[in-house]
Each structure stands twice: as C-alpha cells, then as structure tokens.
Amino acid sequence: MARAYAELFSPRPFDLTTFPNDEDYDELVLARGIPLRSVCEHHLLPFVGTAHVGYLPGQRILGLSKLARVVEYFACRPQVQERLTKQVADWLETHLEPKGVGVVIEAEHTCMTLRGVQATGSRTLTSTLLGAPRTDARSRSEFLALTELRS
Numbered sequence: 703m704a705r706a707y708a709e710l711f712s713p714r715p716f717d718l719t720t721f722p723n724d725e726d727y728d729e730l731v732l733a734r735g736i737p738l739r740s741v742c743e744h745h746l747l748p749f750v751g752t753a754h755v756g757y758l759p760g761q762r763i764l765g766l767s768k769l770a771r772v773v774e775y776f777a778c779r780p781q782v783q784e785r786l787t788k789q790v791a792d793w794l795e796t797h798l799e800p801k802g803v804g805v806v807i808e809a810e811h812t813c814m815t816l817r818g819v820q821a822t823g824s825r826t827l828t829s830t831l832l833g834a835p836r837t838d839a840r841s842r843s844e845f846l847a848l849t850e851l852r853s
C-alpha cells in the first residue's frame with residue numbers, strides 16, 4: 703500500500719521547454735482530453751478524468767507535451783479539484799507569460815461515487831480562465847467551443 707501511494711504521489715520530473723513564437727502565432731493552443739488521475743485529500747481515494755489545457759501565446763510557445771506534464775505534476779499529490787485546476791493555470795501564466803490561459807477539468811471522484819453519497823456516474827467540472835479568455839467573451843467562447851463545452 704505504501705508503495706502504491708508513493709507511486710501516486712511521485713510526478714515525473716520534467717524540463718520546461720519553450721520556443722520563440724517566431725511566426726507570431728496568436729490563436730489558441732489547446733491540448734484536449736489529457737488523462738488525469740489524482741487522489742482526494744479528504745479520503746485518499748482516487749479521482750480520475752480528463753483535463754483540457756490551453757493558452758494564447760505571447761512571445762514564446764510551450765512544448766506541447768509540457769501541457770500534459772504540468773497536469774501530472776500537480777495531480778500527483780493529495781488534491782482538491784478546484785486547487786488543481788487553478789495551480790495548472792497559474793503555473794502556465796507564471797512560466798510562459800501568455801496572453802491567456804484556460805484549464806477545464808472533468809473528473810469522477812470515487813469518494814462520492816463508490817462510497818458516501820454513492821452518486822454513481824456523477825462527474826465534476828471545474829475551470830480557471832486567465833487573461834483574454836476571462837475578460838473577452840469571444841475568446842472565452844472560442845476556448846469553450848474547442849474544449850467542446852458550451853459557453
């Protein structure tokens with residue numbers, strides 16, 4: 703059991719790889735359907751789902767795999783979904799200085815589907831929008847359309 707939790711709480715280290723945005727690409731970059739597994743900090747039971755992580759580039763673009771790696775980095779610890787969503791968005795804003803960030807997470811929490819209230823099949827959605835997707839309705843609609851969520 704200790705080894706299992708040690709594995710769940712050990713993110714793989716990664717380097718931040720960015721490239722100059724030489725072409726001035728100014729549309730959304732979105733990684734949709736990133737698999738996610740974490741553990742709820744209240745019961746130490748898993749929650750499992752997907753993350754959609756996007757940004758509007760500024761002067762640099764990010765290596766695409768890093769969008770999934772940063773989700774894993776913050777998911778590999780006891781978490782609440784709201785904090786996880788915000789941490790991924792804040793990390794991107796701090797390290798990439800993009801024009802905007804959008805993170806949506808949809809997950810099933812086994813602490814509320816397998817036990818407790820036993821709301822089998824229920825899924826929880828959280829989102830954090832920063833910069834243009836937060837302040838500009840068109841940018842927000844575009845982000846939500848690309849995630850295939852309704853605005």
Ligand SMILES: Nc1nc2c(ncn2[C@@H]2O[C@H](COP(=O)(O)OP(=O)(O)OP(=O)(O)O)[C@@H](O)[C@H]2O)c(=O)[nH]1
Pocket residue numbers: 716717718719763764765766767768771
């Ligand atoms: N922005 C962008 N990144 C890309 C594209 N194709 C590949 N990449 C990324 O380029 C990055 C190269 O990063 P490195 O850290 O040098 O390579 P790596 O060690 O193989 O990184 P991982 O793929 O994270 O294991 C990776 O994050 C790739 O996912 C692309 O078309 N656009």
